[in-house]
Amino acid sequence: MTPDIDDLRALGNEHRFALDQDGNRRVLISNDAEEGPRAFAERRDPVYGGAEMPLPDLFSLDGRVAIVTGSSSGLGVGFATTLAQAGAAVVLAARRVDRVEKLAAELTEAGHRAVAVATDIADQDDCRRVVQAAVAEFGRLDVLVNNAGIGAIVPAHRQDAAEFREILAVNIAGTHWMSLAAADAMQYGGAIVNISSVLALSTASSPQAAYAASKAAILALTRDLAQEWTGRRGIRVNAVVPGFFATEMTSDHVDAGHFDALLDRIPAGRLGEPGDLSGALLYLASAASSYVTGQTVVVDGGFVIT
Structure with a gap:
């Protein structure tokens, strides 16, 4: 019997449920003091793991639903494609709806499940709407990739x-705002992956105070939401810090030759390519990282160690 969503919400932080293979409800999270601080009674849902599973299945997202913000171009396109190829149904959220509709059509033609939703994440109501659209279309939400961002x-x-x-x-x-909206919909636990930047940890040859400050703040937000939600809600929150990648957003850097000056500071000797982030993203979105939360994964070719 499917658990009633209103019942789950009414129970709030007291209990969370998931279905076992027989269709029975099982307590996953409880704040009962007798069970210890926010202890899991069972960990059966692969999104936040705990159960033994075959190695190939650790990275599978079959049956999962993911939202990727900023998926109209650049790294967001790669993130959405990676999750779709891993088995997830993807909701493509961005302001440039024509672009995400095109990507959704391409993914659908390739045999994946994808929908596009016009979204401005600076608008809290828009954040709620895209989450509602994901649940309405696919029945649940398991993964959020907070990728949308701007800079100058x-x-x-x-x-x-x-x-x-x-x-x-x-x-x-x-x-x-996106994290709050997604957390309310993640009835079975989930994974949030925040995309920061190497400028949160270091500096480059171009002035970007606002952008760097915002990306450093994302790392602090990641830690705080992880300690709030992992125990009580079964939601893991982690961050990826990309190094220097040639994308639409960084085209000004490339055109100005800024990246040329940075290559000597990258031990790998090259700029990043979108596929370089696929493994880190899939790791944090899947059961492979079921005991990882509040952490930052740096994918920068070694830039921050120089």
Whole structure:
């Protein structure tokens, strides 16, 4: 018998349920003091793991549903494609709806499940709407990739207040709004992967104070949400820190020759390619990282160690 969603919500933080193979409800999370602090009675759902499973299945997302924000271009396209190829149904969320509709059509033609939803993550109502659309279309939500972001190359004294606020509104506030909306829908636990930047940990040859500050804040947000939600809700929250990748967003850097100057600081000797992030993303989104939360995975060719 399928658990009633209203019943689950009413129980709130007291208990969470999932179905076993026989269709029976089982307590997954309890705040009962007799069980210890927010202890799991059972960990059967592969999104947040705990159960023994064959090695190939650790990275499978069959039957899972994922939202990828900022999936209209750049790294977001690669993230959405990776999750779809791993078996997840993907919800493509971005402001440029024509682009995500095109990607959804391509993924569908390749045999995957995908839908596009016009989304501005700086709008908290939009964040709720895309989550509702995911549940309405696919019946659940298991994975959120907070990838959407904007930036500007401008000296701090020359950046106007409106642009500074807009970058923070999208990159950090938007990540938070999406996480809140997704957490409310993750009735069976889940995984949130926040996409930060190497500029959260180091500096480059171009001035980007607002962008760097917003991406550093994402790492702090990741840690806090992990300690709030992993025990009580079964939601793991982790971050990926990409290094320097040639994408639409970084085209100004490439055109200005900024990346040429950075190559000497990258032990791998090259810029990153979208596929370099696939393994890290899939690891954090799947049962392979079931005992990992609040962590930062750096994928930068060694930049931050130089």
